[in-house]
Amino acid sequence: MKKKRPLLATVAATLALAAAGGSSQAQPLTGTPAPPASRFTTPMPPGVVVPDSVETRFGTLRFLGGVPDQASTDRIYDNLDFQRAVQAYLLALPVVNQMANRAGILAMGPANTTVPIWEQLVDSRTVELTANDNTPYTWFWLDLRKGPLVVEAPPKVLGLVNDIWYRWAGDIGFTGPDRGEGGKFLILPPGYKGEVPPGYHVVRPGSLSVWVAWRSFVVDGSPAPGVDLVKKMTKVYPLGQAAAAPAMNFVDMSGKPFNMVGPGDFRFWELLNEAVQNEPTETLDPTTLGFWASIGIQKGKPFAPDERMRKILTEAAAVGDATGRSLFYRNREKEALFFDNRKWKRPFIGGYRFEWQPGVANLTGSAMYFFAATGVTPAMDTQVVGEGSTYPWTATDADNNPLDGGKSYKLHLPPNIPVKTFWSVIVYDAQTRSMLQTDAQFPSVSSQNKAVKSNSDGSVDVYFGPKAPPGRESNWIQTVPGKSWFTILRLYGPLEPWFKQEWRPDDIVLMP
Numbered sequence: 001m002k003k004k005r006p007l008l009a010t011v012a013a014t015l016a017l018a019a020a021g022g023s024s025q026a027q028p029l030t031g032t033p034a035p036p037a038s039r040f041t042t043p044m045p046p047g048v049v050v051p052d053s054v055e056t057r058f059g060t061l062r063f064l065g066g067v068p069d070q071a072s073t074d075r076i077y078d079n080l081d082f083q084r085a086v087q088a089y090l091l092a093l094p095v096v097n098q099m100a101n102r103a104g105i106l107a108m109g110p111a112n113t114t115v116p117i118w119e120q121l122v123d124s125r126t127v128e129l130t131a132n133d134n135t136p137y138t139w140f141w142l143d144l145r146k147g148p149l150v151v152e153a154p155p156k157v158l159g160l161v162n163d164i165w166y167r168w169a170g171d172i173g174f175t176g177p178d179r180g181e182g183g184k185f186l187i188l189p190p191g192y193k194g195e196v197p198p199g200y201h202v203v204r205p206g207s208l209s210v211w212v213a214w215r216s217f218v219v220d221g222s223p224a225p226g227v228d229l230v231k232k233m234t235k236v237y238p239l240g241q242a243a244a245a246p247a248m249n250f251v252d253m254s255g256k257p258f259n260m261v262g263p264g265d266f267r268f269w270e271l272l273n274e275a276v277q278n279e280p281t282e283t284l285d286p287t288t289l290g291f292w293a294s295i296g297i298q299k300g301k302p303f304a305p306d307e308r309m310r311k312i313l314t315e316a317a318a319v320g321d322a323t324g325r326s327l328f329y330r331n332r333e334k335e336a337l338f339f340d341n342r343k344w345k346r347p348f349i350g351g352y353r354f355e356w357q358p359g360v361a362n363l364t365g366s367a368m369y370f371f372a373a374t375g376v377t378p379a380m381d382t383q384v385v386g387e388g389s390t391y392p393w394t395a396t397d398a399d400n401n402p403l404d405g406g407k408s409y410k411l412h413l414p415p416n417i418p419v420k421t422f423w424s425v426i427v428y429d430a431q432t433r434s435m436l437q438t439d440a441q442f443p444s445v446s447s448q449n450k451a452v453k454s455n456s457d458g459s460v461d462v463y464f465g466p467k468a469p470p471g472r473e474s475n476w477i478q479t480v481p482g483k484s485w486f487t488i489l490r491l492y493g494p495l496e497p498w499f500k501q502e503w504r505p506d507d508i509v510l511m512p
Contacts (some may be wrong), residue, residue, distance in 0.1 A: 009469060021264055081295065081312050082319075088291040089320030090363065092272045093370040094166035097129065099271040100262030101374065102141050102209060108251045111143040111209075112236050119227045120254035124435040126260040129374045130488060131435065132356070133442040134424050135215040136223045137229050139253075142210040144189040147238060148201065151212060154233035155182035156226060159214025160377040163205035164279050168352065168376045172201040173214055174390060175379035177201045182233060187212075197239075206283035213375065218448060255441075261432055264321035266314050269295075273303040324371035327364055329395045329402070329430065329486070336368075343400065343507050344392040344489070352381040362411045372433040383499060386420045390494045395430065395486035398507035402430075406481030408465030412506040413489075415458035420493025422447045424463050427477045430484035438478040445475055464508070 006011025054061045058079050068076060108116050118126070118137045121510060131137070134347055138157070142149055151172075153159070159172035174180035178201060186200035187210055192325070196202060196488040199406045230250075237245035276297050281289060291299065295313060296305050305313055336345045348354070349365030369376075382388030396402060397409060417423050424446035429436045436443045445462045451474040454460050463469050464485075468476035479485055489505055496502040 003312045021401060060366060078308075078312065081309065082316055084291055084294045085313055085316030086320050086323065088272075088295050088297075089268065089316055090323060090367040091238060091288050091291055091323060092268070093320075095164060095275045096262045096268050096271045097370050097374070098162070098164050098166050098209075098211065098273055101211065101260045102129075103271075104258065104260035105139060105141050108253075109249055111141045112149065113246050114249050114251060115140045115234060115236075116251045116253045117147075117230060118229065118254045119151065119223065119252045121223060121442070122253075122435075123255060124437045124440070125255055125257050126253065127261050127432055129261060129372055129433045130426075130428055131374065132424065132426055132488075133435065133444050134422070134426075134490065134492075135217055136227050136230075137213065137215055138234070139213045140236075141323055142212060142236065143188065144208045144210060145207075145503055148189065148192060148194075148233070148307045149187045150239055150242065151185045151187060152233060152235040153178065153182055153185060153214070154216075154229045156180055156229060157182075157216050158379070159212065160375055160379070161185070161187070161203050161205060162211045162213075162376055163283075163457055164207035164209045164211075165276055165284065166370060166376055167206050167283070168378065169205040169210070169462070170201070171377055171379055172212070175377070175382075183396040186239065190282065192287060193200040207279045209279060210400055221448070221450075261434060264324075265317050266310070268317050268320075269297065269303070269313055316320070324367055327368040327373045331364070331368055333364055335365075338392050339501060339504050342504055343394045343396050343398065344505060345394060347391045347393065348381045350377055352378050385496050385499060386493050388494075389490060389492045390498065391488050391490055392505065394508060395484075396508075398509050401510075402484050403464070403479075403486060403508065405436075405479035406466060406486055407485040408511040409466070409468075409508045410511055411462040411464070411487075411489075411508045413460040413462065414503060414506070416497070417447070417460070417491070418495035418497040418503045419447070419491045420495060423490050424448070424490045425477070425487055426490070427464065427479065427485050427487050430486055435476075436479065436483070438480055440478050443477050445477055449474065462509075 031379070045392065050063050050066050052063055054063070059075050061075065062069045066297050096129070105114070105116055107115050116139050118272055121133045121135070122128070122131045122137055123133060142151070153172045157173040158175060161169040161172065163169055170176065170185070172178065172185060177183070184200050186196065188196070188202065188204050188207055189208060190204075216223070216230055219225040234248055235245045236248065262268065276292060276299055281299055296309065297303050331345060333349055335349050338344045338346055347369060349368065350356055350362035354366040354369065356364045379388040380391065403409065411425065424444055426444040427436045428434060452460065453472065453475055461472070461475060463476040464479050464487075465476070466479060467480055468478075487508070492497060
């Protein structure tokens with residue numbers, strides 16, 4: 001009977017054969033062979049063979065010859081489902097944001113004919129992600145299930161069209177093809193192959209539910225002229241039915257308690273499932289749809305998690321919300337900073353498309369933005385002097401501490417604030433990401449307010465705290481003890497010193 005050669009002899013012979021050219025295809029592997037050693041045992045490089053036990057953050061995993069035991073298998077699947085659920089949550093922030101927006105608006109009346117409008121500006125009674133109180137909003141939803149719709153937009157507005165997935169589909173107004181002159185926009189359903197007549201600005205969103213929003217502007221301190229234009233000239237009707245255009249129901253939302261912010265608990269998944277079931281998903285990438293399918297949300301199938309999965313999804317929603325808060329308030333990306341020596345951050349990391357480079361998604365940038373913001377358009381990320389707008393924001397003071405509603409702070413804006421139109425500073429509640437609710441209707445300071453005081457050199461100081469500094473009431477924004485807050489500095493029509501970084505706002509400093 002032929003004896004087995006010792007293991008070392010086998011390894012040596014194998015390596016010698018390779019060195020001598022005995023096998024041109026041999027791979028010279030080194031390492032510990034998997035026991036038991038046999039005639040044809042191949043040395044394994046480190047990392048191929050799993051130990052009998054592995055310590056992880058979710059417990060000890062045990063293996064029998066590489067196969068996990070049942071207890072370890074259960075832990076591994078719980079962890080896998082949880083990981084996928086958290087990523088599914090972050091990927092779903094845009095659409096759930098939109099679903100909450102849509103639900104709030106449609107509570108005012110049906111799509112296509114109901115047009116909520118904040119005639120006296122948005123105030124802190126409206127709970128909506130980082131809305132502003134500088135300009136009157138017009139904000140409505142379209143339903144394309146019966147075919148193309150025409151939107152006749154008024155002149156002198158600045159607006160956008162976004163689909164349910166929060167993808168930009170087009171601009172309306174000053175940054176749109178009508179250049180602020182007003183015009184007819186033809187909104188086509190996904191996959192529309194019918195005739196497209198001339199004379200329209202064509203918009204092709206990726207969903208049947210479509211959000212249209214624009215801002216008119218204050219004229220000599222009054223929102224009325226812009227609001228009147230909107231109410232006089234806005235129309236929505238099916239293609240070819242201009243003569244029978246239905247009357248628009250304009251609903252004044254100013255001063256009314258109103259919520260459009262989505263939930264961060266289990267209901268988050270129910271809103272996501274509603275969107276997946278009712279909207280075309282062809283424009284979404286397979287990986288995103290795969291994450292959602294892995295947790296039981298897939299088109300044409302019921303969303304019915306068992307007790308185990310429901311528990312995992314509930315925890316994942318809580319962790320997803322916490323992650324969104326970390327990505328926004330404590331963002332660690334260098335690309336998020338406007339300046340190398342300030343705390344002011346960009347709203348867009350990777351541009352309005354949220355990309356590290358073309359075709360490579362910036363997942364941090366997207367989740368950060370959609371946790372706290374509404375509306376996507378290139379106009380918010382423009383680099384054209386005097387056009388669009390920019391939105392530096394901060395949730396920390398000069399020492400990188402969260403902004404405390406019980407303390408007093410100052411923001412110094414150096415002279416010659418570089419704007420073509422106006423600037424504003426608005427305070428938001430860190431919990432709701434909506435305007436901070438205080439004794440003030442509008443928690444802001446703006447150059448539109450003629451009472452705001454400038455310093456002798458033209459600079460402006462903005463104050464934050466529970467009490468106004470004496471003589472600076474017009475430059476003060478009230479905050480609430482026990483509440484954290486953040487602020488956005490909006491620059492409308494930013495000028496060259498902004499883009500060249502020759503002008504930089506100071507960090508917010510804690511006052512003694």
